Amino acid sequence: MNEMDSLAKSFELLGNYKKRFAEAGIPKDLWYITEDMECQNVLSSFFMPGTGEIIEDRCLKLLRNHPRTKEYLSAHGYQFYDIETGEMVSVKKAAFCNCDEIIQQKQLIDKYDTIRRYRDANLPQVVRGKIPRSSINATFENFAEREGAEAAFEVASDYTVGNAPSILVFIGGTGTGKTHLLEAIGRQYLEQDHENGTPYTVRYELVSNMLRELRESFRIKSEESVTAHAYNADLLLLDDIGAEKPSEWVEQELFNLIEDRYRNNRLLVMATNEVEPTIKAKLGDRIASRLFDSETGTVKQVYLTATDYRAGIS
Numbered sequence: 459m460n461e462m463d464s465l466a467k468s469f470e471l472l473g474n475y476k477k478r479f480a481e482a483g484i485p486k487d488l489w490y491i492t493e494d495m496e497c498q499n500v501l502s503s504f505f506m507p508g509t510g511e512i513i514e515d516r517c518l519k520l521l522r523n524h525p526r527t528k529e530y531l532s533a534h535g536y537q538f539y540d541i542e543t544g545e546m547v548s549v550k551k552a553a554f555c556n557c558d559e560i561i562q563q564k565q566l567i568d569k570y571d572t573i574r575r576y577r578d579a580n581l582p583q584v585v586r587g588k589i590p591r592s593s594i595n596a597t598f599e600n601f602a603e604r605e606g607a608e609a610a611f612e613v614a615s616d617y618t619v620g621n622a623p624s625i626l627v628f629i630g631g632t633g634t635g636k637t638h639l640l641e642a643i644g645r646q647y648l649e650q651d652h653e654n655g656t657p658y659t660v661r662y663e664l665v666s667n668m669l670r671e672l673r674e675s676f677r678i679k680s681e682e683s684v685t686a687h688a689y690n691a692d693l694l695l696l697d698d699i700g701a702e703k704p705s706e707w708v709e710q711e712l713f714n715l716i717e718d719r720y721r722n723n724r725l726l727v728m729a730t731n732e733v734e735p736t737i738k739a740k741l742g743d744r745i746a747s748r749l750f751d752s753e754t755g756t757v758k759q760v761y762l763t764a765t766d767y768r769a770g771i772s
């Protein structure tokens with residue numbers, strides 16, 4: 459059959475089709491699925507190379523709730539009205555649009571991702587019924603103003619808007635508020651998105667815990683990486699670094715983690731009770747040289763001199 463013949467055949471089929479509907483007394487607006495009966499959701503769009511034209515891929519499936527949908531389905535034999543039961547009975551499966559379901563599924567997935575992102579951040583959670591400090595999550599809003607911490611508060615809030623070097627080190631005694639600021643930065647970043655719209659990931663590590671887990675993993679030769687979250691997160695928080703002297707292998711692991719942030723200009727906030735000589739003695743020259751680097755502009759040391767406010771309220 460040549461092209462002309464096949465075209466003629468198509469017209470003939472179309473003619474028969476129209477005739478059949480006309481004879482059956484089906485109104486014209488039910489002969490085809492009209493544009494308004496189709497879902498116009500844009501599923502994806504892309505630039506046509508060369509022309510720069512935007513091509514949109516639309517859903518175009520039948521809307522379940524359109525006023526003419528039921529009639530259309532009856533007219534086309536998808537369903538019929540059962541006089542005995544008084545119900546519509548489906549015969550053929552219609553290809554309905556399910557955009558609403560897809561949106562709901564996506565919202566569920568987003569919600570789950572958010573829960574997982576907050577869980578993986580590992581930020582200290584509140585313990586109810588204890589002293590006031592531990593009954594709330596540390597944020598910028600509930601940071602109690604205290605003498606000697608004003609500058610640190612400023613630097614911390616600047617940091618969350620990218621207005622600071624990529625590495626911060628809070629240095630100060632117990633109760634000066636450095637851990638509070640560390641956590642506040644973490645919670646602030648969890649609420650923020652990258653420029654491309656993807657949310658920030660955060661990882662908090664109490665260094666003594668992480669070092670213990672590293673020792674354990676070394677001892678039992680665990681394949682599971684203790685530091686995977688710490689490496690992957692956009693922002694890493696290392697709390698109370700220098701509280702103990704680790705083994706050589708663990709020290710190396712800790713150095714690698716810090717060095718990755720240092721070399722690649724990635725976000726890292728640390729808090730320590732210790733001064734430079736103590737860090738040197740406990741964690742070695744290399745880690746100390748990163749924490750107290752004041753020449754490259756990569757690291758900013760922030761000293762907190764406030765007196766122990768926990769002592770003040772007890």
Ligand SMILES: [Zn+2]
Binds near residue numbers: 497517518555556
């Ligand atoms: Zn749709």
